[in-house]
Amino acid sequence: MTTDDDGAPYDPELMAAVTDLGDALRGLVEASVRTTVPAAELRAVAATARAATTRLAASTRPATQLPALDDPVRFRRVYNPVTGVGSALAPPLVLREEPGGVVGEVSFGLTHEGPPGYLHGGMSGLVMDQVLGAATIRAGLWGMTARLELDYRRPVPLGTPVVCRGRVVESGGRTSVVTGSIALATEPDLPLVEAGAVFVLPREELRAAYFSEVTDASGRHAPPQRPTDATAPAPGGDR
Template sequence: MAAVTELGTALRALVDASVSTAVGPEELRAAAAEARRATALLEADRRPPGRLPPLDDPVAFRRVYSPVTGVGSAVAPPLTLRGDPAGGVRAEATLGLLYEGPPGYLHGGMSGLLMDHLLGAAAIHAGLWGMTAHLELDYRGPVPLGVPLVLRGWVERNAGRRTDVAGSIAAADAPDRVLVQATGIFVTPRAEKMDAYFATVTDAAGRHTPPGRPTDATAVQP
C-alpha cells in the first residue's frame, strides 16, 4: 500500500503542476519525455476491466484507485469519508485547478461526481447497498477552488430496495450556505441483474467477486 500511495501522491502532484505550469515549450517537451518513460514502466503489467486491483479489499472498505477516494488515483482529490455526528457521512477537501470549470470555480460535473459518491457512501454507511438510479443537483452558487470545502451525504428514507439520499457542498467557513444541493435514489439490483452486471468481476487471483454487501463499495472512517 505504501508504494501505491507514494505513486498516487506523486501523480497528483504531477497532474496539478501540469495544469498550472507556465514553463516554456522546451520544459514541456522534457516533462513529456519523462512522463512517457514512467508510463512504459507501468505498462509492463496491466489488469483488464473487471479485475479488482490486488490491494482492493471490499471487506475493509478499500478501493485504492477510486476517482474520488483512491490513494493510488492520479485524479482523486482524494477524499477521506467519515461518519458525521449530525448523521450520514462527511468529507473535507480543498480542490485545485485540475477540477476547474468556470475560471476560479469547480466544474459542475465534478460536483456531480463528488455528490454521487457521497450519497452512495451515506447509503452504505446506513447498511443499504445500492446503485445510482437517479441523481439531481441544484447549483445554488459557484464552488470556489483553493478554499476548504465540506461535503455531506445522508439517508432521507428507505423502502425495500430503494433508498432516498441527499447531500450538499459548502465552504467550510460557511457550512450553512449550501452551494450545491443533491438528491438521489439508490436501488439494490434484483439478483438476476446483479448476476448480469457483475458476472465477470474477479479479484486479483481470478476468483469471482461481485459486489453485494454494504461493505463492497467505499470506505467510511470512524
C-alpha cells in the same frame, strides 16, 4: 498484513507505495495545468512521463479484476476517482462517519476547474454521487445510482476548504433516498451545492449479469454485494 478497523486485510507496503505514487501523480497533474515553462521543457517532461508509463505498464490487470488492495464491501477502492489514494484524478476526498451520515473536507485545485477560479459543475456531480453512495453504504445499504439531481446555489471556489455531507433520508425494499451538500468549511450550513439521489439495489439476476466477469486479485469471482435488508424484494423497475 495490516487490517482495517473492521478486519479487512491488506499489504501495508503496497498501500504505502500506491499512496505515494498517487500523491506524486496528483502533483504532476496539478503542475501540468499551472506550468508556464517553454515548449522544449514540456516535450522533455512528456518523454519522461511516457517512460514512466512504460514501466507501470510492464504488469497490468484486466479491467474486470479488482486491485489487490480493494475491498468493495468495506468501501475501500484505492483508484476511485473521488476518494482513491492511488488515483491521479481524485482530490482525494476522505470521508468519515458522523451521526446520521458521512462527512469529509477537501480542497479542489485547478485540475478540476470549470469557470475560472471555480469547480467544474460536473465534478460537483461526481463528488456528490460518491458521497451519497458512501452514506448509503455506511447505513448498511447498497445500490447503484438510479437518479441524481443537483441544485447549484453558488459556485464552489478552488483552493478553499469545503465540507461534503450525505445522509440516507428514506429506505425500503431495494431503494434508498439520500441527500447531501457541498458547503464552505467556514459556513457548513450554507450549501453551495445541494444534491439528492435514489440508489437501487439491482435485482439478483441483473447483478449476476452486470458483474459476471468481476474477480478479485486472485482471480476468484467477486461481484459487489452487501447482504442487508436492502436485498428485500421491491415491486416494479428493471434494476
